[in-house]
Amino acid sequence: EVQLVQSGAEVEKPGESLKISCKGSGYSFSNYWIGWVRQMPGKGLEWMGLIYPGDSNTRYSPSFQGQVTISADKSISTAYLQWSSLKASDTAMYYCARRGSANSGDYWGQGTLVTVSS
Amino acid sequence: DIQMTQSPSSLSASIGDRVTITCRASQSITSYLNWYQQKPGKAPKLLIYAASSLQSGVPSRFSGSGSGTEFTLTISSLQPEDFATYYCQQSYSTPYIFGQGTKLDI
Numbered sequence: 001e002v003q004l005v006q007s008g009a010e011v012e013k014p015g016e017s018l019k020i021s022c023k024g025s026g027y028s029f030s031n032y033w034i035g036w037v038r039q040m041p042g043k044g045l046e047w048m049g050l051i052y053p054g055d056s057n058t059r060y061s062p063s064f065q066g067q068v069t070i071s072a073d074k075s076i077s078t079a080y081l082q083w084s085s086l087k088a089s090d091t092a093m094y095y096c097a098r099r100g101s102a103n104s105g106d107y108w109g110q111g112t113l114v115t116v117s118s
Numbered sequence: 119d120i121q122m123t124q125s126p127s128s129l130s131a132s133i134g135d136r137v138t139i140t141c142r143a144s145q146s147i148t149s150y151l152n153w154y155q156q157k158p159g160k161a162p163k164l165l166i167y168a169a170s171s172l173q174s175g176v177p178s179r180f181s182g183s184g185s186g187t188e189f190t191l192t193i194s195s196l197q198p199e200d201f202a203t204y205y206c207q208q209s210y211s212t213p214y215i216f217g218q219g220t221k222l223d224i
Contacts (some may be wrong), residue, residue, distance in 0.1 A: 035214070037162075045154075045162065045205055061213035062119065084182040095161055102168035103209030104152040108161040 002026040004034075004096055004109035011115045013085050019082035020112045022096030024032035030054040035100035036070060036081045039111075040092045051079055052101060086116045120208050121145050124217030131196055131222060139191045139220045143205035146186045150210035153191045156219075157202045165204075166191065198223075200207055 007021040007035035022034060035050035045107040060070070072079040079096060093111045100106030131137050139155040141151065149169040154162040166182035169189055179194040193200055197207045201224060206217040 037216075044219045045156075045207075047207070047212075047214045047216060050212070059212045063213070072200055097162075100164075100167070101171070102152065103214065104164055104167035104173075104207075105154070105168070106163070106164050106173065108163070111161055 001107065002098070002107045004094060004098060004107055005075075005110045005111035005113050009113040009115070011117070013087050013118055014088055014116055017082070017084050017088055018114065019065050020094060021083075022079045024077045024079070024098070030074045034079040035097050035099055035105060036068075036074065037095045037097060037105070038064075038092045038097065040090050048094075049083070053077075053079065065109075067092075074090075087095075090114060091116045119148060119213055120211060120215055122215050122217040124206050124220055125189055126176065126220060127218060128221045128223070130224065132167075132224065133196055133198060135196045137196055137222065139147055139204055139206075141189045141191070141217050141220075143187045143189075143208055147208045147210035149185050149188045150206045151182070151184065152209055153180075154205045155200075155202045156196045156205065162205065174199055175188075 003025045005023050030053045033050045036048040048064045051070045051072050053074040066109040069082045094107040095111045097105030097107045098107040123142045136192045144204040151169045153166040181192050204220045
């Protein structure tokens, strides 16, 4: 069974750094792109970027380029989303998703809620 | 970037109704169009990929059509569990932009 399991909720202060994770199982992790999606409170879905764990090839949305870093460690089947300096506006639910047929998000993690508040 | 315009933004319907949601792309995306359902507090769920292919396990009352720039999601007979928010997404080229969502309620 394909599963993506994300790390738990985080509460951080502005200016702090953070790295959240997404661990895949039940499939060949290296061979499928993993994407990240943001959902701010009460808002819609925003596509952030994706990574191919096999070679760490990464593509970012222009809206998120330079704001976050997407990485992966194929040896432990885990993708990451990280911030070097959080802002209050980063408060959101973050989802990872596997890129499947026709580049769709066929399997999703349960989400990681990030709260940034002083 | 390819922009996606979804309509309506909200929709009220009743059990048993036939419902259609429309998504328009700012340029041709051939058939690289996906539909997701999201319920409160849950991750999105893939319903339709490649414009008209039903994801495994999704009830057949859901169907998708269209190509190029105009696409539709149809629910043939609304069930209680279908009340949710629906999003389209283009996956023709990155960034894979989502539509703004359609909230379907009773």
